[in-house]
Amino acid sequence: MARIAMIGAGMGAMAAAARLAVAGHRVAVFERGATYGGAVQRFARDGFAFDTGPGLLHLPAVYRDLFLKTGREPLEQCVELSQVAPASRHLFADGTAVSLPNASRAGVVEALDGALGAGSGERWSALINRARDAWDATRRPLLEEPLRPDWQVLGRDPYPAVRRRGLFGRGKGPTTATLAEVAHRELADPRLIALLESHAPAYGFDPRSAPASAAVLPYMEQTFGSWYARGGMRALAEALYERCLARKVEFGFGAEVTGIVEKDGRAAGVELADGRVSDAEFVVAGIAPARLASILPGGLPWGADDVRPSARPEEAPGRLTVALALRGARPGDTAHRTVVHTTDRAAELAAVFGTGAVPRTICASPTVTVLRPDDPASRPDDDHEAVTLSAPVAPGALPGGAALEAAADRLTEIAEAAVPGLRERVLWREVLPPKEGELVPGPALAGQGGRFLLPANHTRIPGLYAVGGWSHPGGGPAHAGMSGAIVAGLIVNGDDWRGST
Template sequence: MSRVVVVGAGFGGLSVAARLAAQGHAVEVFEQGPQVGGKLGWFSRDGFSFDTGPSLLTLPAVQRDLFLKTGDPVESVLDVVQLDPVAHYRFADGTEVDLPGGGLPQVARALDDALGAGTGAQWTAFQRRAAEIWDVAREPFLESALEGPKTLLRLAKDVRGLRTVAPWSSLRGVGRQYLHDPRLRTLLDRYATYSGSDPGRAPAALATVPFVEQAFGAWYVRGGLHLLAQAVADRARERGARITTDAPVDRVLEEGGRAAGVRLADGRQVRADVVVSAVDAARLYGDLLPRPRLRPPRRLRSSSGFVLLLALEGRTPGLRHHTVLFPDDYDAEFADLAAGRPVADPTVYVSAPDDPALRPSDDTEAWFVLVNAPVHDPQHGGTDWRSEDLVRRHTDVVLDALARRGLDVRSRLRWAEVRTPADLEERTGSDGGAIYGTASNGARSAFLRPANRSPVPGLFLVGGSSHPGGGLPLVGLSARIVTDLVGPA
């Protein structure tokens, strides 16, 4: 049995704590904030409640595996329901489509009905290619620890696999081979933002994101996805892990060239055989090690998000669980993000679950509204999200965009809570509020993401800023990878 310290109680830290504790390790988790969950946040006021992070589950097998490997199935502790439709999309030309959650054939039919005959066939052809990429990339890129040159050498020998994954192609590039309708290309571009990336630079392997969502379905936890974090924390405690909140770590201890525990901000030292860092990799390598090293370049940081939590009077006819409203010029949005400036005409994403647990009465609604945003980076000439004037102006930009696209809620607004990239950085410790850590831009992006096994023996990384990436499914896979690397008790 090893003594294991986990730094951070986000979803990745909690998942690895539960898995390692179930294997018999003595696990202790230290969280800097007052509650667990990390980016799986929650906000309540006046009976209105909001998930402030992820709003759906994809690749549910990852969560099912976590709960089965640590005890009872996920359904024993959470009410997990499949979404149908998954999302409503409105394009710049006014056309709209509901994408169903019942599988790829249903998606194709919905596209034909909404966008015109033949669009479903185009999307199906693209999804066949995405399925091939999934089959090739799933094990080496998502379910295994990358081993640097060894992994590259092994993959280079698989000529057919390389041709399928097309690491020299971007997501947008491979999409254009199959998608001739510009609205389908816009739809595909959106999936690059799932990892905070630019579709013109993100690798073709990200084609697996829409494939996973539409082939395996999208799911919601009644009461809010924050309950998932609570359930994993409960499971970790049941298996013997100890979780301490309001306990920031300010140093990873090294002894004899390997990790030896942590020092808390109050000066207390906790010895350990293994340290698992679930904090942003940039913070670990830049601030928590005695000798700062390997800080990810700032140019590789993913984008962030600007969020409005809206408490609304009345109900919106036909409102879906998720709504995506595209701008006139999607390329301009990515140009603004690349330049590090707030988006002038952003895509607007609305999450409004029809869940009585989230609203004070049946004649009210709680909306989580998100637009892509650059990270908080005033020290390097980037956007200063601490500017109250900027926050006010950008709030108006988002509300105006909603109104122009058919969802004017200003007359119904009881109050709004604003969350900026600076707030996200402060609350979670993510570098500049980068939601996904390192952006998936460029053919080598998977190999530039910090590895799960650090250069310091006994120190491992888990979570969205490390391999294999951000989002609940990949964070869950990173916990499984680290558990395998640490090994049985």
């Protein structure tokens, strides 16, 4: 039995802690904050409750496997999960609306044909077919296995090339490009383009620079479905925390780690702000790279030939969240998630990600995601409704005060297209800007020379591992859960472990 010190209590760290504890190790988690869950948090007031991080779960199999292997109670006995229906409703700039069914390939084709015109569904389906090929080629190395030593091979984009059409395209051979270029080349219809491109900022990517393989993001949602946990995504974090406690994982909150102890060339424990030292045979860091570098002698624990945090081509955007407490019941035919698309996509991308010398700022017409869960746990009674609005924003673009309130006003105004009479129903609102230093990258993607990969879970320092959204395989609840599984596998089986077969 080894002693393991875990820095941070995010979803990836807790996933690793539960698995390691079941394997017989003694795990102590040190969290400088007052609670667990990382980005998976909940804001509550006056009987209303709102998710302030991820609002839906994709790839629930990750947590089904985790709960199956760490205890007798399966996930569904600990968390009430349900597929949302429809998966999403989209309101486009020209006024067109379409509702996409959950995890139904044929249903999506039919819905797109009916709303956008004959042939729209087939064009979308053909792109999703190519995204499936990319998913099949990269699922194991980018989700289920440790980052391979020859990670450079993942720099090639697995999205199948499409031969250029037309007289001047003949003889030029197949080509792949960015997600935005693929969207324009293969979809043509501006509404389909908006549908595809909108998945990128939702995961922290700029479609103008993200590789074509980012098409796996809508493929993943469409294939494996969108799931909601009763009580919000925070309920999943609570269930994972309880599973850790049941497996005798020790938690210390308000326990800031200020240093990683090294002895004989390997990690040997952690130093705490109150002067204590906790010895350990292994240290697992579930924190951002900048913080890890500040507490580790010698800085970042990855070598010059490794994937390093600075390899990402742009800083991930944050999300502005507006929690709205509404008077009046939620209509029975309401979609759980509605996406109100921007009227000026180019301006939105320039504002959120920047364009050349143009500074990143607040977009005047952002794409707004409206979440309206049919969940009694989110409201004081059935005569009220809790609605969450969110939009991507550039880091540092919202200094607070009048600018922040004006941005929240704009989101509310835009969201009225999805919730008629919204502003007249508002009892109160809470504006939640992205917190500095809490911007988490999206999931790892192949292509672009490896610029969208994240650092390996194992490091150049023996006994030191990285877990969670800032390391392989990237951010989001499902990928963080897989990060925990990978780290546990490396510690239990050794650094030569290449994943489950």
